[in-house]
Amino acid sequence: MLQLNYIRENLDEVKNKLAKKHVKNIADIDEMLKLDDEKKKLKLTVENNQAEANLIAKKIGELMKSGQKEEAETMKLRSNELKDAAKEQEALLKKLEDDIYNILVTFPNLPNEIVPEGKTPEENLNVHEWGEIPSLYEGAVPHWDLIKKYDLIDFELGVKITGAGFPVYKNKGARLQRAMINFFLDEAIKAGYTEIMPPLLVNSDSGFGTGQLPDKEGQMYHATVDDLYLIPTAEVPITNIYRDVILKEEDLPIKNVGYTPCFRREAGAWGAHVRGLNRLHQFDKVEIVQIAHPDQSYQILEEMVKHVQGLLEKLELPYRILRLCGGDMSFSSALTYDFETYSAAQQRWLEVSSTSNFESFQANRMKCRFKPKDGKNQLVHTLNGSALALPRILATMLENNQTPEGIRIPKALQAYTGFDMIS
RNA sequence: GGAGAGAUGGGUGAGAGGCUGAAACCAACGGUUUGCUAAACCGUCAUACGCUGUUAAGGUGUAUCGCGGGUUCGAAUCCCGCUCUCUCCGCCA
Structure with a gap:
């Protein structure tokens, strides 16, 4: 606001x-x-x-x-x-x-000066590219075939238990999830973040605080008997820790990281491109959240971008960073960088992280302020970023690393998976 | 699910129609003392929105004691509704 x-x-x-x-x-x-x-x-x-x-x-x-x-x-x-x-x-x-x-409340956050003009995703500015797009061997297939071939994920079983968009991870598929979560969390902890394990259901005050309510109510699962919402991202509970709080200046910046499953109804968003892991109702994500001094928030945004870059490079995934144009940015954001990895079998870029500075837009809703050494209380700046969302990382990893002998696990993950090959 | 208790400032907690934006204590901050630390002592210490003032210092008004309504000239205090929390019992990983 x-x-x-x-x-x-x-x-x-x-x-x-x-x-x-x-x-x-x-x-x-x-x-x-x-x-x-x-x-x-x-x-x-x-x-x-x-x-x-x-x-x-x-x-x-x-x-x-x-x-x-x-x-x-x-x-x-x-x-x-x-x-x-x-x-x-x-x-x-x-x-x-x-x-x-x-x-x-109908007005979105103001975009930063460096946000590119533009209305559509095509007008986002490509600010960085890393890695080589792999050329796959003859007979390489998209991840939805790979997961069947190696029995990693069972979508039909998910349909039976719950419904479409709720995958069942199995065998090495499940272990790979666990490995990635731990890897992402450990990397964030190394970078100075405090690990938080928040509730997965939140009340409406929290939904309002980070801006999901009232506008995006339809995107969240609502447990009506108790009037609680399943979180669409860990950002909601982790940022709302600081709702109605007056922090000390020296407490800033606060760096938190949390792994949670994320639940999204994605009402009306299902179409032709959403096969396999590309769009789900439940998925896993590690989220980094910072509460920052207004003078430092852009420097911190750069730091967060670097952190996400580090993860993708350790996973050896070719990626690009887009600075979103005015028309493609989210309602609350002042500056957003989207990360996309290149999926060689689908031959398209997949969004795997979105890292944003919300400046005081969320803080104003949440009434999160800090007491400066002298002068009046000021709103903090809030930032968050996916570091990272798992499904599309998994999709690209499976597709790009496939060989006739099986799927190679990146080195950085091997210590976490306990295996170096899916075959 | 059953029964009871409660919700007051950063925290503990007093207050039971006007003297209360709120005692006291703790924490925090500033100072005195001090070789240093500690202790002791003194002082400051809620938020929002207005008005005034040079966009300053300051002054001043209103609102806020979980939320909403009511009674009253006047409500933290009385009445009604709601929400939440805690304790005990039950159930349960």
Whole structure:
């Protein structure tokens, strides 16, 4: 959520930046500011009345004590007058506040200056590429065939137990999952992150804090009996640790990492390209989250990007980094880097990580602030990144490393898997 | 699932219609003392949004004692509803 005062003080800048994100209702800003002017005026009246009422109440107390009953009764009349007037005004004030808020929450975060112009994924800026795209041997196949051939994942079994998009990992497939999770967690711990094992269900306050609610309610599984949501990413519980918290300046940055399964309904998102591991309702992900000082957040974003690069390079997967253009960025993000690995059998790039700086957008919702050495409390910046999401990593790894003899496991993982070949 | 207790500032916890934005203690911060540390002593120490002020210092108003409503001139305190937490019993990995 943007800060109203910031919008007011930087009106042109805000409008330009929203245009970069292709926001349609930019004109609503003027309407909102107009409502806010009205609100301020009304609020002043209400507060002045309240001040008078408070004063009267105090005086009545004194008069009663000193036994001046009649004077007290006269003052009560004035107090009642004020009260009658207040009722209507307060209702109007509340409506104004609601209206302003409802407009305010429709605006996405402002993009950073270096975000490329553009509307579609094609306009994302390729900022880095690493690794060689492997040429596969004759007879190489996509991962959905490999998993069957080597009995690593059983989608049909998942359908039987739960439904489409809930794979059952088996044998070396299951062990590989466990190995990757441990590898990713260990790498993050080495980089100074604290491991967190959060709950997998969250309440609606948490869903709101990180921005899944109210807009993306349909994307989450909702356990209605208890009104809890299955987390779509560890970002939700791990970031919400700091909801309604005032941190000390020296606590920053806070670096947390967590592995969790992630649950996504992906309502309406299923189409032709989503075979195999490309899109699932349940998948595993290791997420890094940082709570940062505003002055440091971009430096930290670079650090997080480097961390993800390190993981992909250790896994020997060719990848590229895209700086997302204004139109392709998420609602809350100020700057996002997407990582894609090249899947040689599908001959396409697959998104495996998204690493973003949300600046104060989430912090404003969550009311997460820090106390500077001097001056007023300030909102923190929040950042997170997948490090990494497993399914597409697995897909690329299986496809790119396939040989006629079997599938080679990257060196960095062998200590975790206990095997170097799937055959 | 059954029964009971409770929700107050960073923490513990007092307060039971006006003297309470809230005692006391702890923590934190600043200072005095000190060879250093400790101790002792003094002081500061909630948040948001307004108004005023040079976008300063400061002053000032309103709101907030889980949330929502009610009673009252006046509510942390009384009444109603909701939510959550804890304890005991039951069930259970």
